[in-house]
Amino acid sequence: MDLLLNVLLGVVVAATPLVFASIGELVAEKSGVLNLGVEGMMIVGAIAAFAGTVASGSYVVGILTGALAGAAMAALFGVLTLTLMSNQVACGLALTLFGLGLSALIGQAYSGVSLPQFPRLDIPVLSEIPFVGPLIFGQDALVYLSFALVAAVAWFLTRTRAGLVLRAVGENHDAAHGIGYPVIAIRYLAVMFGGACAGLGGAYLSLVQTPLWVEKMTAGRGWIALALVVFASWRPLRVLGGAYLFGGITIMQLHSQALGLKIDAQILSMLPYIATIVVLVVISRDRVKMKLNAPSCLGKVFYATS
Amino acid sequence: MKRAFRMFAALGAALTLALGATAAAQAADPLKVAFVYVGPIGDHGWSYQHDVGRKAVEREFGDKVKVSYVENVSEGPDAERVIAQLAQGGADLIFTTSFGFMNPTIKVASRFPKVKFEHATGFKTAKNVSIYNARFYEGRYIAGIISAKLSKTGTIGYIASFPIPEVVMGINAAYLGAKTVNPDIKIKTIWVSSWFDPGKESDAAKALADQGADVLMQHTDSPAAMKFAEERGIHAFGQASDMAAFGPKAQLTSILDDWNYYYIDRVKAVMDGTWATKDTWDGLKEKMVELAPYGPAVPEDVRTLADATKAKIISGELHPFTGPINKQDGSPWLKAGEKASDKDLLSMNFFVQGVEGSLPK
Known part of the structure; x- marks a missing residue:
């Protein structure tokens, strides 16, 4: 029972950065912008959050710095692709490379610096319930925030007028422009929201999961977040499920190795990727629905014609 | 188009000549030693430790050597370009410090027979390529x-x-x-x-x-x-x-890992003209592992x-x-x-x- 609880607690830690990064990217993509720079925004968020926390001594300040830094990176991407109308794929890749370099530069002063363990929000009484208590009521604030964000995004996209407008911009920017919606401004906001979320994902990595700063510490998580969005067919709850599935199998394969199961480590290492892709592809195999969910203008440059 | 190409070729030839000339001029100058790292020197591990060795060389020989390094060199074609550039730039001795630099090192070494190369953790040697590793x-x-x-x-x-x-x-x-x-x-x-x-x-x-x-x-x-x-x-x-x-x-x-004495020895060997291909696998005894x-x-x-x-x-x-x-x-x-x-x-x-x-x- 203890082992199971530990496994599940580990899953939450492994999944949360992915939840943040992919839910942000989902919003950006729903507005029609493909930002491949998630990895870059995440790593800049990671160092900014770490530096902010070290400088101010406050986790709240640090987390906000991380989110702002991610949003600033996204704004840069916006200037390039929305205002200057450059190719989104190329700019996204450039943003990742830039982010890795920039974070290494800022991070030089922070390698070897240590932070204390991130505090858990132990909700009194409830967190003392055996098993369920620590799992559901004993997480840190960022985990609760990640769930709240997913719920908020799901609600925003499907239940609010603003969400409808955002989706309209992603489906057909010319029509949205024709009706009079500020396509570029809406996309800026969506992209910057995505950046802030990626920054939070990075912050979780450097403040909670490890907690330390080392160069290139995102190690490809931004790319996984990107893939999750597509395989979850742009549905917030599936993104959440996909992130937990991926995190879950990652942790489980580590545990099964430690248990000494006679399965090749390479196969176990592949499992999270394969299982997540297979499951998400299977649940979203309906091509008609898939098409309905995929933003039609994804990755297309918008020229205001009139 | 053709003309442009010719101009380009001429420029290239001039550049090569100029580089050759500087290399010759530097023969009497301090020994040029270069290091190639796979990671950042701030990785708190492998590359950091090699850089400690580089600094030891600088301390030991002062202005008798001119030491340079390139960090964050990815293993593969990039490595070959970097190593070749260092050799072309007149380096006399080049340390390449990751397993994946093995083939690029061997390749570049065959093009620059006068330059000495030292490759860490590999298993291929050549007339001007030595290898070294530690008994971790x-x-x-x-x-x-x-x-x-x-x-x-x-x-x-x-x-x-x-x-x-x-x-x-x-x-x-x-x-x-x-x-x-x-x-x-x-x-x-x-x-x-x-x-x-x-x-x-x-x-x-x-x-x-x-x-x-x-x-x-x-x-x-x-x-x-x-x-x-x-x-x-x-x-x-x-x-x-x-x-x-x-x-x-x-x-x-x-x-x-302590590479200091090895680096100092090898630089000295080049200065004395006693450098020869060597396969080194040192441990606690030689203090390469500590x-x-x-x-x-x-x-x-x-x-x-x-x-x-x-x-x-x-x-x-x-x-x-x-x-x-x-x-x-x-x-x-x-x-x-x-x-x-x-x-x-x-x-x-x-x-x-x-x-x-x-x-x-």
Whole structure:
């Protein structure tokens, strides 16, 4: 029972950065912008959050710095692709490379610096319930925030007028422009929201999961977040499920190795990727629905014609 | 178009001439030594340690040498370009410090026969290419002894990267060391399939601790596991450089790489004109492998035991891989008293009897 609880607690830690990064990217993509720079925004968020926390001594300040830094990176991407109308794929890749370099530069002063363990929000009484208590009521604030964000995004996209407008911009920017919606401004906001979320994902990595700063510490998580969005067919709850599935199998394969199961480590290492892709592809195999969910203008440059 | 091309070619030729001229002019100038690193010098591990060696060369020879380095060079075509550029720029001696630089080094070396090359951890030599490596397994054997002494659960956790001989050798050495203290010791291994993924290394450390390991060893490059051990209140060994900053209470010791004397020797050899192709595999004896100062958790008697073991390895009285040793499946490998040959070690692809888990093939 203890082992199971530990496994599940580990899953939450492994999944949360992915939840943040992919839910942000989902919003950006729903507005029609493909930002491949998630990895870059995440790593800049990671160092900014770490530096902010070290400088101010406050986790709240640090987390906000991380989110702002991610949003600033996204704004840069916006200037390039929305205002200057450059190719989104190329700019996204450039943003990742830039982010890795920039974070290494800022991070030089922070390698070897240590932070204390991130505090858990132990909700009194409830967190003392055996098993369920620590799992559901004993997480840190960022985990609760990640769930709240997913719920908020799901609600925003499907239940609010603003969400409808955002989706309209992603489906057909010319029509949205024709009706009079500020396509570029809406996309800026969506992209910057995505950046802030990626920054939070990075912050979780450097403040909670490890907690330390080392160069290139995102190690490809931004790319996984990107893939999750597509395989979850742009549905917030599936993104959440996909992130937990991926995190879950990652942790489980580590545990099964430690248990000494006679399965090749390479196969176990592949499992999270394969299982997540297979499951998400299977649940979203309906091509008609898939098409309905995929933003039609994804990755297309918008020229205001009139 | 054609004309433009011709102009370009002429320009190229002029440039080559100019470069050749500077190279000739520099013959009387300080010896030019260059280093190529795979990671950032701030990685707190492998590349950092090589850079310490570079600084030692600078200190030793002062203005008799001109030292430069390139960091973050990825293994592959990029490496060849960087090494060639350094050779072209008039470097007399180039150290390439990662396994993956092997083929690029050999390739560039054949184009610049007058430049001397030194490649770390590889196995290909040439007329102007030497190789050097350290016997990390000697340090890991001692780490195994210390961990068995300190483990209350009798379980050691090992975070491994890839099943190459270097890593397999380390796990076997640690187990054999631990077994001399506690015959029932268990070693649990997790392969994270990466040299560097702090998040995953931390998750693996957590999984090992959850399953009862109270001493962690790693053959991955980030200090994440050390940091985790500090928080969990268990112990760990650092990798490549001293990681005490990340685990002041947790670190028992680190297995350090010390390249300083080797670099100084080789630079001197080039200056004296005695440089020749060499295959170096040094260990504790030559101090290429060292142990960081013991952490506060290591009690006096364990320190004495570890020091005594170290002294025996240095004197040659003890070889970590001395028979009788069986392979994991029970088939015999070394007869009683037989010592493993370097060739056997460098191609090791099996666990010894007693190590749990399967070795990925």
